[in-house]
Structure formats: structure tokens, C-alpha cells
Amino acid sequence: MDKPEQKPEVLAVTNKLPPAYLQTLSENFSLLDRLHEQDPTAFALAAPRIRAIAASGEAKVPRALMEQMPALQIISVFGVGYDGVDMAAAKERGIMVTHTPDVLNDDVADLAIALMLSIARRIPQADQYVRAGKWPSGPMPLASKMSGARLGIVGLGRIGGAIAKRAEAFGMRIAYHARTPKADCAYPYFASAAALAAEVDYLVAITPGGAATKGLVNAEVLNALGPKGYLINVARGSVVDEVALLLALQEKRIAGAGLDVYENEPNVPSGFYALDNVVLTPHMASATVQTRAAMGALAFGNLQAYFAGQSALSPVPECS
Numbered sequence: 449m450d451k452p453e454q455k456p457e458v459l460a461v462t463n464k465l466p467p468a469y470l471q472t473l474s475e476n477f478s479l480l481d482r483l484h485e486q487d488p489t490a491f492a493l494a495a496p497r498i499r500a501i502a503a504s505g506e507a508k509v510p511r512a513l514m515e516q517m518p519a520l521q522i523i524s525v526f527g528v529g530y531d532g533v534d535m536a537a538a539k540e541r542g543i544m545v546t547h548t549p550d551v552l553n554d555d556v557a558d559l560a561i562a563l564m565l566s567i568a569r570r571i572p573q574a575d576q577y578v579r580a581g582k583w584p585s586g587p588m589p590l591a592s593k594m595s596g597a598r599l600g601i602v603g604l605g606r607i608g609g610a611i612a613k614r615a616e617a618f619g620m621r622i623a624y625h626a627r628t629p630k631a632d633c634a635y636p637y638f639a640s641a642a643a644l645a646a647e648v649d650y651l652v653a654i655t656p657g658g659a660a661t662k663g664l665v666n667a668e669v670l671n672a673l674g675p676k677g678y679l680i681n682v683a684r685g686s687v688v689d690e691v692a693l694l695l696a697l698q699e700k701r702i703a704g705a706g707l708d709v710y711e712n713e714p715n716v717p718s719g720f721y722a723l724d725n726v727v728l729t730p731h732m733a734s735a736t737v738q739t740r741a742a743m744g745a746l747a748f749g750n751l752q753a754y755f756a757g758q759s760a761l762s763p764v765p766e767c768s
């Protein structure tokens with residue numbers, strides 16, 4: 449690490465970084481917490497000295513922001529998805545970009561399964577049913593069985609694999625779609641999301657976000673999933689065509705959806721609120737005490753290693 453009086457200046461770009469992580473950053477670096485938003489004049493003065501950005505998973509780090517920081521060397525993203533970072537701009541400048549893969553696989557996979565069970569077994573509605581005192585009047589309508597059903601995973605990477613592992617314990621029959629078939633993977637591969645959707649009861653989206661996957665789950669895919677099929681999105685809001693999804697749910701062209709991510713967070717299209725066949729969570733897949741601590745440790749570890757002259761711990765693939 450640099451000597452204390454030479455602590456690198458780090459700009460925190462977000463309002464969502466956990467306090468414990470911010471505390472670690474402020475103890476080890478000269479932390480400028482959201483200075484670009486809070487005090488643009490002070491930011492303009494400090495910007496030439498800033499050597500690092502600590503970004504949240506959802507934070508936007510556009511080219512224009514990077515251009516204001518000529519000494520910028522590293523962007524440490526607190527999350528596995530880094531679609532908010534303009535990678536073309538970072539690569540042109542040779543800026544290192546790191547993220548926090550693997551440490552959140554369990555939590556995201558757990559939430560995917562929880563959303564599947566919630567929508568199939570109507571757990572939020574059941575909770576309301578009991579609280580509203582409706583039980584003495586009779587049982588709820590029967591729900592849908594998840595164990596043994598067919599599961600399609602769109603994006604069989606680190607998290608997709610963790611979802612598959614859990615789904616196997618539920619006796620689910622698993623198939624997947626990605627751009628390329630995975631080596632040594634016994635699950636059936638489908639070359640398109642629509643072809644996969646046509647063969648499954650549950651379709652889980654867990655690809656990266658960004659331009660390459662924008663609208664990957666579109667009206668055609670939803671129609672292929674059909675009136676008995678459920679969609680779960682724990683990827684990015686952009687991966688699903690939200691307008692097409694809302695229509696499909698309203699018209700009951702699919703059975704239901706479990707959503708943790710949205711196109712324009714934290715804004716959720718109000719049309720979803722009126723629907724009984726959707727379960728909505730506020731982008732919380734990795735939001736446990738344990739996992740957020742592990743993500744903070746890795747996001748900090750990347751900055752620490754880089755400024756100690758070592759290799760970053762978990763660079764994004766483009767920087768590996």
C-alpha cells in the first residue's frame with residue numbers, strides 16, 4: 449500500500465455501497481463519497497488526482513465521467529455484473545475493471561429458487577390469506593407443483609450452475625441456452641431462448657446485462673413459454689422486454705413471473721402492481737449480511753492488491 453500521506457484518492461460512484469465497505473475504503477484511501485453528485489465544483493478540483501472508482505453493481509460509469517479523471521487507473525465494481533461500466537472507454541485508456549464473481553452465487557441461486565417456489569406455491573398470497581383471516585372460510589385454491597418440473601436456464605454460468613445444482617435436488621429436468629454449449633455439461637442445450645422456452649415449465653434468466661442480451665427474453669420467447677410457464681429474472685432488467693412481459697402477464701399468455709430486477713430501477717412499472725401472477729422483489733438477490741460482507745472484502749481486495757503493485761484479484765474477463 450502507499451504510505452498513509454499518499455493514500456490514493458477514490459471516488460465512490462453510487463449511493464448504495466454498504467456502510468462497512470465505505471468505512472474500509474475511507475480507512476485505506478482518501479475517499480470522495482459521491483463528490484461528483486454532491487459538489488461538482490469540488491469534484492472538478494479533485495478529479496485530476498482520482499486514481500480509482502469504487503462503483504456499486506448498478507452504478508453507471510460512463511465515458512464522460514472517466515474523461516474527467518485523467519489519472520484514473522482502476523474501477524472496482526461491487527457486484528458481478530459490470531454492464532454499467534463503459535468497457536470500450538475503459539479499455540481504450542487501459543483502465544483495470546474488477547468485479548465480485550462467485551462470492552454471490554449461492555445467494556442469487558437461492559433467490560431464484562425462492563422466486564420459483566413463491567410464484568408456483570403462491571406464498572405471498574398465502575401469507576396475506578392467513579393474515580386477512582380468510583382461512584376459516586375455506587382453503588386457498590390449489591397451487592402448482594415445482595418439484596419434478598422442467599427448468600430452462602438462460603445463461604448457464606457460475607450462478608446458472610448454482611441454480612441447476614439446487615434444481616436437481618428438486619428433481620427438476622434441466623436444459624439451458626447460452627451462446628455456446630458448455631463442455632462436459634449433460635443438460636440438453638438449445639440454440640435459442642425461444643426453443644428452450646417451448647420445452648420448459650420455468651424459464652430462469654441469468655445472463656449478464658448489456659447490449660448483447662438486451663431483450664433476449666422477448667414476446668416470442670414468452671409466447672413459447674406459454675400459459676402454463678413461469679419466468680424468473682435474476683439477471684438484469686434489460687434482459688427481459690418489460691413491456692412484452694407486462695402484456696403477457698396481463699393477457700395470461702404466461703402463468704406468472706418472479707422478478708428481482710427491472711429495466712429502470714428502482715422504478716417498477718405500476719402495471720405489475722395490479723397483477724396477482726407476479727412476485728416482485730427489490731433487486732435483493734445478493735443482499736444478505738454474509739454475502740455483502742464477502743463482496744465488500746473482494747471489492748476492497750481488488751483495490752488493495754492493485755495499489756500494492758500486485759495483480760487484481762478478480763478482473764473482469766476483458767481485463768484478465
Ligand code: A2R
Pocket residue numbers: 528529530549550556602603604605606607608625626627628629654655656657660661664682683684
Ligand atoms: O454465451 P456464453 O456461452 O458465453 O454463456 C454465458 C451466458 N451468456 C449468454 N447467453 C445467451 N446470450 C448471450 N448474449 C449471452 N452472454 C452470456 O450467460 C454464461 O453461460 C452466462 C454468464 O455466466 P457468468 O459469466 O459465469 O456470469 P455469472 O457470474 O453467472 O453472472 C451472470 C449475471 C451477472 O452478469 C449479473 O448481471 C447477474 O448475473 O447477477
